[in-house]
Amino acid sequence: MANEPPPPEPSLKKVLGPFGVFLLTVSALSPVVSFYIGGDAVLHMAGSGAAVAFLVGGVASAILALLYAEIGAAFPRAGGTYPSLAALLGPMTSFPYVVLTGAVSFASLAFTALGLGDYVRVLVPGLPLFPVAAGAMLLAAGVAVLNIRFGALVTGVFLVVEITALAILVAVAALHPARSFGEVMLHPVMLSHGALVPTPFSLLALAGVSGLWATAGASWALYFAEEMHEAQSRIGRVIAWTGALAALSIAAPMVLMVMGTDDLKTILGAEAPIATFLRRAGGPVLSGVVSLGAVAAIFNALIANIMAYGRMFYATGRDGMWLAPINRFLSGLHPRFNSPIAATVLVATVAIAAMLLGEKTLLVLVSGNVADYVLVSLAIVVGRRNHSTGRFYKAPLHPIVPLFGFGVTAAAMAADWLDPDAGRPSVILLTGLFLAAMAYFHFRLREASARWLVADGAPPS
Secondary structure, rough: OOOOOOOOOOOOOEEEEEHHHHHHHEEEEEEEHHHHHHHHHHHHHHOOHHHHHHHHHHHHHHHHHHHHHHHHOOOOOOOOOOHHHHOOOOOOHHHHHHHHHHHHHHHHHHHHHHHHHHHHHHHOOOOOHHHHHHHHHHHHHHHHHHOOOHHHHHHHHHHHHHHHHHHHHHHHHHHHOOOHHHHHHHOEEEEOOOEEEOOOOHHHHHHHHHHHHHHHHHHHHHHHHHHOOOOHHHHHHHHHHHHHHHHHHHHHHHHHHHHHOOOOHHHHOOOOOOHHHHHHHHHHHHHHHHHHHHHHHHHHHHHHHHHHHHHHHHHHHHHHOOOOHHHHHOOOOOOOOOOHHHHHHHHHHHHHHHHHHHHHHHHHHHHHHOOHHHHHHHHHHHHOOOOOOOOOOOOOOOOOOHHHHHHHHHHHHHHHOOOOHHHHHHHHHHHHHHHHHHHHHHHHOOOHHOOOOOOOOOOOO
């Protein structure tokens, strides 16, 4: 008995195929949430130029998805982008990235849950916001800790409702054309002092950055790559195709809606332009049905996001990033469902506490996170030089795509800096957090990082 080998450490199981990863990824990025929440903001900013912004931003996000496809195929581990950055850029970069992503993840989940509470209270007036949002977070976490195949099935059912709601809006818009595609693209207008005026190029550029954020999200697949069969040879294509399809499914409704709006002044002047368009074009019943679809979409995104972030924190604990007791806690798996239960519960609990900060503060925390594109672009440049990436999936036209990523980062930072209410404070705060975490690593964790299991980036067997 004394010579028997110790039992194998529990680990995530490879139980997903490409379609399961696709369902989870699209649920996490949520076309309806991106269109409704991002769409109203861009319509207020750039008027009918929102169609141009979503189309240009969608093309850009589809191109940038190729970067995530390449690093995902090279390092298909749980943890999102973090394992690739650890392998290609080292722990000096990956540690502050995890700290930054962790802070943004809690704020993002809290903001999403409060947004869900707002929608529910529109449908059922008088409900208290915090209990509704906290209850939704707990219910979503309850689904997130189940077996990932069941989670993919649940999110897939919600996704059908979400896509149906989006298809209804597309049909309503397509059946009521008011202007041509060429007019929408070539002559964007915005509301200024009650009159329609041409949208300035500067605002179109800013709106284009917002359109990029609204149509992006294929990188969510990286969080589930370790649980996918034959991920190295398959995940790259899943991410690339998801990036293109997601961009199309979010940008096309915006273009069609602007083409189908008969009264731009009324729509652009409304507090909720998209909901107003639906009520005018489809009637209150149809608008209510689509609003129910939006609630389902937000809840679905909450489930998938909690699943993803739980896996990121699980991966950091399993890889030994923190103190030993914290590592043991985060790396705990459910004995039956084989899901990262401890990390998932932690994510949901901290996110509920973060809701107490309020939506305005949460918006500041999530608005200026521009680290992903620049770090992933740099990682691809390094990976191509040392031949760590490009074997299983290779982004075309290298180095054009990573250079494009650098350019997008600069544009995003400029856009955030021009927003004194949320964007600029967010850039300052998150940049300071990243640099502080980097300094902490340099002085306190550099020697210990040699024991991190992710140091070589090798996928677990």
